[in-house]
């Protein structure tokens with residue numbers, strides 16, 4: 096049985112608009128078979144059977160939002176190269192409204208995984224991690240001014256490839272949105288950039304990133320409460336959601352109230368992309384007017400679905416509905432160590 100309240104929240108996700116600013120990547124999978132060792136060097140020879148291109152990084156957040164029935168607008172930087180064209184095409188294929196700033200001095204980030212016999216043999220990265228040029232930053236700022244004001248929720252998906260800088264964060268904090276107030280800013284942080292996120296609405300680090308930001312261990316059960324307090328001290332953020340892998344999540348609604356939401360995952364195959372699913376679902380539910388606790392519980396359900404699938408999977412609205420129906424009342428409890 097699904098409660099009327101849950102039904103209402105799930106139905107209201109459809110059509111919600113979320114803007115994402117961050118580092119998009121092209122995930123390239125090459126699947127093959129190995130039958131011999133190379134005569135040139137002691138390495139396997141992979142005969143390619145198939146290839147696939149998938150949205151990665153901030154692009155995977157956009158893919159998750161659209162899979163749940165939302166409308167994602169993606170603001171990102173690509174190079175003037177074929178990978179950039181491919182990326183623009185698959186954003187389109189996923190119905191993501193993309194606003195792409197071209198940089199002819201950068202290459203589009205691409206991560207190639209070569210997989211044979213269900214095993215990753217090697218990963219090959221192509222990327223530019225130098226700071227963006229002034230004109231590209233200018234292009235980002237212009238687009239933030241144009242598009243962020245039409246949105247109530249903005250996700251900053253920082254994979255540390257150069258899009259998220261102080262001017263970009265300052266611009267986001269200075270926008271007045273459609274309803275006369277600043278869009279709420281949700282950040283999936285990169286530890287090296289913590290100082291850029293001051294005063295945002297909510298951060299969603301995993302335990303490792305949270306621990307690095309706080310300079311404290313985040314080990315369960317006593318770690319998250321202490322780490323959370325230190326992050327509030329450092330960042331002055333409004334709320335905080337630390338994802339704890341197999342332990343689920345710790346939600347801080349302000350610094351004084353913290354809740355533990357245990358994982359809903361029943362089987363775990365591949366945790367890749369679970370963090371993207373969490374921030375996407377959280378944002379969509381917040382855009383639909385859910386309370387922060389309801390939004391986090393829904394995000395935890397969505398993460399439980401993707402970890403049971405192989406690769407960076409995305410839950411559909413129907414799969415999320417079934418997950419909530421199977422387990423509507425989560426055993427949430429005060430976070431240990433908060434007394």
Ligand SMILES: Nc1ncnc2c1ncn2[C@@H]1O[C@H](COP(=O)(O)OP(=O)(O)OP(=O)(O)O)[C@@H](O)[C@H]1O
Pocket residue numbers: 300301302338339340341342343344358359360363366367368369370371373395398399402
């Ligand atoms: N091993 C696991 N068992 C059960 N649930 C898990 C597991 N790993 C992840 N989850 C679920 O996924 C959510 C996010 O996972 P995690 O804390 O690993 O984020 P992450 O490290 O940012 O993920 P990624 O970077 O791979 O996208 C958790 O809050 C939990 O609901």
Ligand SMILES: [Mg+2]
Pocket residue numbers: 283301370371
């Ligand atoms: Mg993550």
